[in-house]
Amino acid sequence: MSIRRGLRVKLRKNIAEIPEYVPGRSVEEVKKAYGLERVVKLASNENPYGCSPKVYDVLQKVIADLKNLHIYPPSNPTDLLEMLSDYTGFEVSRIVIGAGIDGVLENIFRLLIDPGDEVVIPIPSFPYYHTLAAISGAREVRIERQKNFKIHPDLPRYVTDKTKLVIICSPNNPTGNDEDVNTITEVIERASEVGAAVFIDEAYAEFSTQNLLSLAKYENVIVARTFSKAFGLANLRVGYAVMPEWLRKEYMKVSTPFPLSSLAIEGAKAALLDVEHMRWTVGEIVKERERLYSLLNEMGESVKVYPSSANFIYFETVKPASLIAERLARKGVIVRDCSGFIGCSDRAIRVSVGREEENELFVDVLKETLEELEVLDKPRNLEDVS
Numbered sequence: 139m140s141i142r143r144g145l146r147v148k149l150r151k152n153i154a155e156i157p158e159y160v161p162g163r164s165v166e167e168v169k170k171a172y173g174l175e176r177v178v179k180l181a182s183n184e185n186p187y188g189c190s191p192k193v194y195d196v197l198q199k200v201i202a203d204l205k206n207l208h209i210y211p212p213s214n215p216t217d218l219l220e221m222l223s224d225y226t227g228f229e230v231s232r233i234v235i236g237a238g239i240d241g242v243l244e245n246i247f248r249l250l251i252d253p254g255d256e257v258v259i260p261i262p263s264f265p266y267y268h269t270l271a272a273i274s275g276a277r278e279v280r281i282e283r284q285k286n287f288k289i290h291p292d293l294p295r296y297v298t299d300k301t302k303l304v305i306i307c308s309p310n311n312p313t314g315n316d317e318d319v320n321t322i323t324e325v326i327e328r329a330s331e332v333g334a335a336v337f338i339d340e341a342y343a344e345f346s347t348q349n350l351l352s353l354a355k356y357e358n359v360i361v362a363r364t365f366s367k368a369f370g371l372a373n374l375r376v377g378y379a380v381m382p383e384w385l386r387k388e389y390m391k392v393s394t395p396f397p398l399s400s401l402a403i404e405g406a407k408a409a410l411l412d413v414e415h416m417r418w419t420v421g422e423i424v425k426e427r428e429r430l431y432s433l434l435n436e437m438g439e440s441v442k443v444y445p446s447s448a449n450f451i452y453f454e455t456v457k458p459a460s461l462i463a464e465r466l467a468r469k470g471v472i473v474r475d476c477s478g479f480i481g482c483s484d485r486a487i488r489v490s491v492g493r494e495e496e497n498e499l500f501v502d503v504l505k506e507t508l509e510e511l512e513v514l515d516k517p518r519n520l521e522d523v524s
């Protein structure tokens with residue numbers, strides 16, 4: 139049907155500045171584009187082993203028993219909150235749940251940010267932070283990270299009376315590094331002096347040896363986690379956060395009353411009943427991550443690879459990331475070209491750690507691509523090094 143012409147509705151001013159979201163390419167799309175039979179996607183940091191099989195068992199039962207889709211889900215799913223309390227070690231009265239960390243962070247912006255307020259973001263980091271800052275009309279204070287991607291030690295100097303929120307991602311997406319607890323603590327203490335909140339995004343906590351939940355002891359700190367990565371439930375959209383009790387009360391005012399469907403609630407509960415499965419997948423992924431890191435490291439000068447505490451690896455090659463990503467896709471491997479991320483170089487690529495055979499394929503096609511571009515070093519002869 140054609141649309142009746144008239145004046146277009148007036149959008150909020152800041153919407154024009156938000157770049158359109160360009161999703162990664164799907165396996166189907168790449169198969170079709172290049173006539174490939176086998177394509178692996180290592181672009182969205184999904185868990186290649188999937189969630190606990192018990193989640194599917196439970197969900198099948200839930201669906202079989204479903205007679206109540208016309209009834210709203212519980213707005214306060216007590217069982218799930220109690221299980222999260224056991225998992226995190228924090229009281230139920232300090233935990234919120236949302237539609238992924240994305241959903242939780244949307245509420246944090248709604249809770250804290252008036253137009254013109256300052257949000258401090260070390261860059262590069264997770265792109266959605268910038269989207270939310272733009273939507274809310276915040277003034278972004280972007281602080282470039284150091285060479286090893288740790289937060290710049292001067293960051294606390296940029297936390298002022300105008301600052302409402304500082305966002306720290308650790309392990310950081312897309313760079314993979316953990317942040318030093320001392321640095322974060324300095325940021326928290328500075329933020330506390332001016333009444334600013336610190337949002338710690340620990341989406342990848344389970345893959346790291348570091349656990350930042352204890353920082354939730356501070357009155358101005360929110361620590362967020364998700365079921366999307368280590369628990370392998372990206373499709374269910376379940377995230378949660380720990381914050382002070384008084385802040386949780388305020389948070390509940392701005393949250394949608396029914397953030398999670400019953401399927402999401404029951405799926406998350408089933409995942410928490412089989413934490414062993416999650417820990418097993420994390421063990422496999424961490425082993426593969428270290429192996430993949432070594433393989434990339436052995437490629438010599440044409441690849442610069444960074445250590446990771448997450449389920450992905452960040453690296454730069456001597457050629458533009460868009461070119462490399464396109465060539466890899468033609469050979470059946472989808473990686474994330476990070477050249478469009480704020481604060482990344484045009485050489486930056488993020489590859490998710492897959493299963494062994496997927497990682498093998500990735501390494502093979504990357505080598506092949508670098509050879510075709512004639513930038514792969516001859517294998518280094520260790521005996522030459524004195």
Ligand SMILES: *Cc1c(COP(=O)(O)O)cnc(C)c1O
Nearest residue numbers: 238239240264311341364366377
């Ligand atoms: C994947 C990711 C998220 C999104 O998590 P959801 O819980 O799926 O919304 C948030 N933060 C970071 C750093 C991520 O990488």
